[in-house]
Amino acid sequence: MKVFIDQREDDMLRLIETLVNIDSGSYMKEGLDHVGKVLSAEFAGIGFETEVHEQARFGNNLVVRHLDAKAPEIVMIAHMDTVFGEGTAGQRPFTRKGNYAYGPGVIDMKASIATALYALKALQESGSESYKNVELVFNTDEEIGSVGSRELIERVAGTKKYALILEPAQNGNLVSERKGGGKYFLAVQGKSAHAGIEPENGISAIEELAKKIIKLHALTDREKGINVNVGLIKGGTSVNTIAPSAEAAIDVRIETREDGEAVDAAIKEICSYSEVPGTMLRLTGNITRPAWNLTAEAEALIGIITEEGAAIGLDLKHEKSGGGSDGNLTGAIGIPSIDGLGPCGADAHQESEYLYIPSLAERTLLPANVIERLSRK
CATH class of the missing domain: 3.30.70.360 (Alpha-Beta Plaits)
Known part of the structure; x- marks a missing residue:
C-alpha cells in the first residue's frame, strides 16, 4: 500500500486544493453542500454510497459506506466546516510552498478528508476487503459544537467497535482524551x-x-x-x-x-x-x-495504532487535549475512540494555517493499516 499511496500525493493535493478553495464556514450551507457533492462523487468512484442527512440551517451531513458493506465495525469521522468567513478562499486560496500547503481549513481538516479517501483506495488496491468494514461520517458543524450532527454521530457510532477521529495531528501526537x-x-x-x-x-x-x-x-x-x-x-x-x-x-x-x-x-x-x-x-x-476520558478499551486501541505506527517508522505518543472534537461524542458513549489521526500541520483557525505535505502519505498509510488490522477475524 505504501507505494500506491506515495504515488498519489499529487492526487491528494489536488483534492485538498479543490476543497480548500470552497468557502465552507459552519453557517455557509451552500458551500458546505458543494463540498458534500464533491465528496459524494469521489466516494462513488470507489463504490461507496452516500446517505445525505439534510439540514435546513446548516450544511447537509453525510454518511458514507461501501455498497457491499454489511455491518461495519469502524466509524471514521471528519468535518467539512471551517471557521473562516465568506470570501476567505478567494482572498487567500490554496497555495503550496515547498513542503507546506496553505489555505483556509487546509489542516483543520480538509487534508484529513483526502487521507480518509485514499486510505480506502489503498485498501482496495491491496486486495484487502477491510474497506467494507468502515462507515464514514462527514459533518458540517463541528466547529460550532456539532449541534446539528451530534445525534447522527452518536447513532452511527453506537453500533461500532471503534471510532477513528481524523482531526489533525498538529504536534504529531494522537489524542486519547479531551476536556x-x-x-x-x-x-x-x-x-x-x-x-x-x-x-x-x-x-x-x-x-x-x-x-x-x-x-x-x-x-x-x-x-x-x-x-x-x-x-x-x-x-x-x-x-x-x-x-x-x-x-x-x-x-x-x-x-x-x-x-x-x-x-x-x-x-x-x-x-x-x-x-x-x-x-x-x-x-x-x-x-x-461531554468530557471524554481514557478507558482501558481505548488504551488497547492506542496499543494497536502505535504498533502500526512503529511499523512504518512513526513514534506515536498520545495526550489529553483541552480542545473539543467529535471524539468527545463517541468516547463519552463508550466507543473506544482515538483522535489526532489526520496529517500534521499547525496554526489551525489562523491565516497562517498550514499542512506539512510529507505527512500526507504516512497519515494515509497509518489508518489504512489500522483498518486492515482491526478487521482481521
Missing part, C-alpha cells in the same frame, strides 16, 4: 435614559451583566480543570446613555461529566434572577461536548 465544554449566551434587557439629564429613569443592562460576569468567572476551579470564561461582551448605545441591552458569550471547559452537570446547573442558577431591579435576563446554551 468537555459548552457555550452559553446571556442577553440582558434594561431601559435607556440620558445619563446626564435623567439617569434615574434608566436601568443599566451593562451593570447587571457586570455583576453576572463576576459570579460566572468565580465558577472557575483550576485544580479541578473547570474554566468558565466570558469571552465576548457587547452592550449599550452610546457613552452618555444608560445601556438598554447587553450580551455575553460564555465558554465552559470541564474534565468530567459530573463537573459539566454541576457547572451547567450553577450557570443556570446565576442567570435565573436579576440583581439590578427592572432588568430581564435570557440564557441559552448548554454543555455541547
Whole structure:
C-alpha cells in the first residue's frame, strides 16, 4: 500500500486544493453542500454510497459506506466546516510552498478528508476487503459544537467497535482524551435614559451583566480543570446613555461529566434572577461536548495504532487535549475512540494555517493499516 499511496500525493493535493478553495464556514450551507457533492462523487468512484442527512440551517451531513458493506465495525469521522468567513478562499486560496500547503481549513481538516479517501483506495488496491468494514461520517458543524450532527454521530457510532477521529495531528501526537465544554449566551434587557439629564429613569443592562460576569468567572476551579470564561461582551448605545441591552458569550471547559452537570446547573442558577431591579435576563446554551476520558478499551486501541505506527517508522505518543472534537461524542458513549489521526500541520483557525505535505502519505498509510488490522477475524 505504501507505494500506491506515495504515488498519489499529487492526487491528494489536488483534492485538498479543490476543497480548500470552497468557502465552507459552519453557517455557509451552500458551500458546505458543494463540498458534500464533491465528496459524494469521489466516494462513488470507489463504490461507496452516500446517505445525505439534510439540514435546513446548516450544511447537509453525510454518511458514507461501501455498497457491499454489511455491518461495519469502524466509524471514521471528519468535518467539512471551517471557521473562516465568506470570501476567505478567494482572498487567500490554496497555495503550496515547498513542503507546506496553505489555505483556509487546509489542516483543520480538509487534508484529513483526502487521507480518509485514499486510505480506502489503498485498501482496495491491496486486495484487502477491510474497506467494507468502515462507515464514514462527514459533518458540517463541528466547529460550532456539532449541534446539528451530534445525534447522527452518536447513532452511527453506537453500533461500532471503534471510532477513528481524523482531526489533525498538529504536534504529531494522537489524542486519547479531551476536556468537555459548552457555550452559553446571556442577553440582558434594561431601559435607556440620558445619563446626564435623567439617569434615574434608566436601568443599566451593562451593570447587571457586570455583576453576572463576576459570579460566572468565580465558577472557575483550576485544580479541578473547570474554566468558565466570558469571552465576548457587547452592550449599550452610546457613552452618555444608560445601556438598554447587553450580551455575553460564555465558554465552559470541564474534565468530567459530573463537573459539566454541576457547572451547567450553577450557570443556570446565576442567570435565573436579576440583581439590578427592572432588568430581564435570557440564557441559552448548554454543555455541547461531554468530557471524554481514557478507558482501558481505548488504551488497547492506542496499543494497536502505535504498533502500526512503529511499523512504518512513526513514534506515536498520545495526550489529553483541552480542545473539543467529535471524539468527545463517541468516547463519552463508550466507543473506544482515538483522535489526532489526520496529517500534521499547525496554526489551525489562523491565516497562517498550514499542512506539512510529507505527512500526507504516512497519515494515509497509518489508518489504512489500522483498518486492515482491526478487521482481521
